[in-house]
Amino acid sequence: MQWRGRKIAFIAACLVTVLGWITAYTAESAAALLVAESFHGLGTNSVIVTSYLIICEMISPEYRHAYMQMYAVLQTFAMAMNGLMTQYVNWRTISVIMCAPMLIAIPIAFMWPESPYWLAINGEFDKCEETFSWLGGEADISKNELKGHLNSQKGNIYKEQSKMSCKRILSTITRRDFYLPSLHMFLLQYLFYWSGSYVILIYSVELIQRSTQNKNAAFFGGFITNLSLCFGIVTGIVLNRLFNKKTILLWFTSIGVVSMLCASLVTFLQSVDVLPKSSSLCLYCLILFMIANGVIVPIAFNIAIEIMPLKHRSIGGALIVACSCVLHYTSLKISPYLFLYIDLWATFICYTLNSLCCGLFIWKFVPETKNKSLQEIEDFYMYGGYKRRHVMDEYFEDLDQGEEMLAITKGKN
8 A cells, every 4th residue: 555555555455355256256175265265355354444544545534434434334234235145145156246346446446546645655745735636625624634744744754864764664663653553453453353243243143043042033133133233333424423433432332341241141041041042132132232333343443544644554554454354363263162162141241341441441542533634643643642733834834935935036037
């Protein structure tokens, strides 16, 4: 993303995903399916991260969160439909169907401009301003964001000219404005993957069948949990117009903790024969949990993408993808063993404790990002608070005015 730009990175990620589906379609052995799954994991996670970054960098701060949540709604709906298709459609046919969105996205991506933030990072300031105007950045809030970002990047370029490239990498890793947002980003991703929401989304049919002893209820309950997640995301879009992101995240994390704790209690009572094995109480708890996580997941991902400073997104982007792949893999592969060896109720307790600890750390350390420009968020990690860089802004204003006066003087002579 930092080497060739966001657009090329998105197209490359789409091609890797298409390659994975083609490999799955032509697979004749388990080894070929494992190769296809590897392409899926790398391509899909890269597409998600790149898409969020593109939305984050090309949309005005006041609309950014709404667009990110719309993206999450479509993604969740597609996952629900994919889960439904597996019950009726051959897996090779599904491979062909899943190639279609990527093949449509690739030619559309060629029509986009490059991210203005990436252009500014690479010193192409004139092209950055042109792209910003093309994207509709005429509002005052957008112009102020552009001005602050350009001034910041000019300062970074002047500072980086005297540095050796080998020292720059070590300096980046040890800087406060890199390791702090990296830790916060990992915390937000950990909340999503190890709160149990993704596991329940993928294994919903098996979990509900085990807790209700009813195969028909398990299938329809699995579909309802998928729709519940989608409903939660839509609810989050509405709430985001009224409250701060962090407030919404903490409130619905609390609801998720309570609902998962109730699900744990129900399954424990079923295991000791206090409640009948066919009780549907666990299903209702899981539906409430998925609604709460439908609100949590997009906000957590949005904040995780927003808080990584632009100048560190070469390493930061790779770190986001790596963390996403590791957490995705570990949560899906370890959870079935937890269900088997410590039972459902104990696994749900683990998810509850994970969510509770993450919520407390987020409440204490992660900043609020609603209606904040990317430059303001970067300044938060640089200076420990939302501050305006007046000195730098004034310096570059004077520098620009001096260059204009020099050009006028030369013209007169």
